[in-house]
Amino acid sequence: MDKVLSGISKRATALLILILFLGFGSAACRLFYLHMIMGRELSEKAVDQQLSDTTVSAKRGTIYDRNGNVLASSASVWKVILAPAYFENDSQRHYVAQGLSEILGLDEKDVFELASKSESYYQTVKRKVESDERDKVLEFIDKLGDKYERLTNVIVLEEDFKRYYPYNDFAASVLGFTGADGQGLAGIEYEYDSYLTGVPGRIVTENNGWGTTMPFEYQQKEDAQDGNSLVLTIDETVQHFMEKYLKQGIVDYKVAEGAVAICMDVKKGEILGMAVENTFDPNEPYVLASDEAQKEVDKLTGTEKEERLNELLAKQWRNKAISDSYYPGSVYKVITASAVLEENAANLNSTFYCSGSYVPYEGVEPIGCHNLSGHGSQTFGEALCNSCNPAFMMMGKALGMDKYWEYFQSFGFNSRTGIDLPGEGTGIFFSEPWGPVDLAIGSFGQGISVTPIEMVTAVSAVANGGNYVKPYLVKQILDANGNVVETTEPVVKRQVISEDTALKMSEILEKNAAEGTAKNGYVAGYRIAGKTGTSEKIGNSRKKNVKDYIASYCGYAPANDPQIALLVYFDTPTGDAYYGSQVAAPVFAGIMSEICPYLGIEAQYTDEELKYVDTSAGTYLSMELNEAVAAVEADGFEAYICGEGSTVVAQVPQSGASIPRGGKVVLYTTENSTRETETVPDFTGMTVAQVNETAYDYNINVSFSGAVELDTVYSYAQSINPNEQVAPGTVVTVYFGNNDVDDTVM
């Protein structure tokens, strides 16, 4: 019996050893391995799973114009997120899909599909939801919580920001636009994305398996740092005028491929305005702005449609002002002439004889001038004012190939200007080897290509005493509180010509704008210096046997102390007029006439001009009639009385309106007398004197625009269409210019 019992005891001991060593031993080893050796790896995975890292979007900085007008800003919107993993059955999914689709205007089926992704905790239902819809979603979440207690976390609203461009297509090419995640995709938005974006904040919380926070104080919060704001050099008013005149020009001259205007402070390099038409609305960058383009796309199907759409979108986003290169044509004569003067290859007294054509190099066909009968003998200045191609071929020859190439470089045409915008293109010189014929045509701006921004910057250098400044668009960078973080200092890159040469050029160019081929760009009182250009377009034209042109005008003012330079550029005018002097010059003049006074450039009228200078009408209301008449006459106007009363009850033009000296101020003495109307006459094709006479007969005031002191100008447009009924005394602006063609292409 003892043996038996001790046998059991032995086996029990054996069993004990087995359980303790093999069993508990292996369990302990396994635990040791998991705790101590795998511990780090496992706990990291656990933490990954437990921590929820929520990004708090930083508010994107605002973009202001130089006067603090908001051009682009961000406002809070919300993103609706669905966490379908919480759903327990399809009836819940249907309920939520129905509710959300109703509020957000989505297809219920699509939402249900999202809700059916039963493993997911993050399905984006809709982005950029604005506050009214957000409120409804919040209400729905409450309702949902009452109905299904366990579904309180199924819908989540995340704060997000939406970019607003309050002026729609205003300066769109400069501003660019942002993508769905608020990232800059074009223009300033892209170039300064890192400044504008800010630093997104994070909220790290420990979440339980159901995605709600745990009862630990583990929340770590890093506040979002809002993005910096930008103050542009753009002046909203300047930009506005530029866009207005360009749009009108596109309509008037049936311009097919858009237009560009760049206004630059010649001393600092600040870009006061950069208008690119036709453009797009950065609020909706993916919508084709042009109805025609949209129609074209609508006709197509499948991949063809997609490709074409992408092509057209890329085209509408393209900033022609900095990306397109074109033959500068005669505008480039400014550069050639500057180089020639600087290098002393010719001087102001040199004469050039134009017979109507010129053989630049023995054995080649003669190259003609736009004036087929020839300009005859001309001085240096006259040659530029005539925009005479043979004269410039001679100048080019005198300058020589090496110097020509040197000045092409020093004026910055083969290197980008470095303006703070993405996608800047560069000019293209003749491909090697280039020869004397190339030199000849290059002298008058054919065969070499430049970008509009390069052209205006080069002309600005001439205006700025030969100092080539770097153009820029961002004046200041502000932090989120409005403190200045960075101020852009103007950069003079190099002196390309001497001040003396620059002064000489300004004199010639002023003369050119006053009475030469550039006179359509003249604005009375502002001493415009300018040069027109017409060039054949690079590449294929739209139709066979039809040449496409680029009409441009580049000038600056005032010539004696240049402050601003303006380039106007029309791509492919398809109307009867396509010369720079016909198309670009009047638009140039229109813009200059608005922005020069606005920018406070002091008008310096010649005596001749003074006759046509407008004066502001005073206030004559409530005056006794005889008193009022005396006041009108004292102001230099003529009084015209309507009605039989004794007191002035109304006046046309209104107080402060501009009318030329000697214009009529209509004084109404009885209320019903204001019903009197006059018919606007057709002023087209008249001389200044004829316009004056006609206006007087019709009791209409005329404001003169253009180089009216010249005898050779005729009116070509008026601000109020003929035959419209207007009150007597209404001011009609009449635009004068001439139809002389300036230059030609090969």
Added chain:
Amino acid sequence: MLQSYTYNDIESFMKSKRKKEEPGENRLPAHRRPRTKKKFKLLAVGEGLDLMFLGLLVLLLVIGLIMMFSASYPYAYHRYDDSYYFIKKQVIFALVGLAVMFGVSFVDYHYYHKAAPFAMAAAWLLMIIVLLIPTEDNAPKRWLNLGVFSIQASEVCKLALILFFANWGSIYYKKMHTIKYGVMPALIVLGVTGLLLYLEPHYSGIVICLLIVAVMLFLAGLPLKYFFIAGGAVVVLVFILATTGMLTYAMSRMDGWGQALEYTTNEMWQTTWQTRNSLYAIGSGGMWGLGLGQSRQKYLYLPEPQNDFVFAIVCEELGFVGAAIVLTLFAILVFRGIQICSKAKDMFGRLLGVGLMAQIGLQVVLNVLVITDWLPNTGISLPFFSYGGSSMIMLLAQMGIVLNISRSANIAKE
């Protein structure tokens, strides 16, 4: 010495022993002796309860309750809006269990001698009843709901098996080497039990029962060769079941075994969710743990942390050190239990007590191996820690038996 041993043999043997120790004492068996002759001592030395064992047991039970509460309250709150949902019930189960344990500790274990075959029959009957109760959606049929708590049939079965083989072994000790007395009864009892568990299905139950029977037969002196034969047979059987596809449920539980951390398919990722989060919890504990109550994984990452995976939360909160202390306490409990029971004065007591303690040890080891992904996730609870009324009360009742054995075991007591 006697040639064969029967209940009567042992009784007379014990009487003679006692006679020697206590000359002139009553010849009745200990449990039949009038109580008046002995001072009543609840936690008495001498013939009282083994204090060390009892102390360890209560210590483990208290730690178990605390940890189960810590592990379960987030889930309880989430599921039942009541953080105390599980602990309230578990404390009641523990109190009932302790009462049962003390009650049982006064019942002379020799009463179970004759009850053993009936206990086995009763366990089988219970398992048949459980099988007849319909459940939803092909859920395993393991439970008999008694309103207050449910009885898991296999819990009863485990005790019945220990009783049955303790009885059998004590009677047929000499014949254990024969096929008729040694192998056949084991095969029959295991076969019936295994079949019923297979029908439930409850594969981990089969594994536990198999191990318990093996332990009992080993203790009872079954020649070792049979273990090797049986081991081979099990391998063959599993192989056959696996190849015929009858093991699909078990296989589905075993799918992903050992691969909890590797992403293969989405479905597999879901299947191994519990094991993976158990590993995350253990690994997060490190050496010293996150601190009591500081587990992250119990926040709805580790599903049902109150059940089989409660020890993963222990590991996370108390670290390797805490886990090792708990394991050591269990090891000492098992050691002390087996030490006591292997000194029992008769064969039945020794077989019964050692068997019961072996069961505790086996369950602890298997549970730890499951939560550490060394065994498939099959549903083996941790004694005194995992939530569950029938398990708690059965285990404490079993400890009552061990305590009763300790009363009479010839072991030095403080």
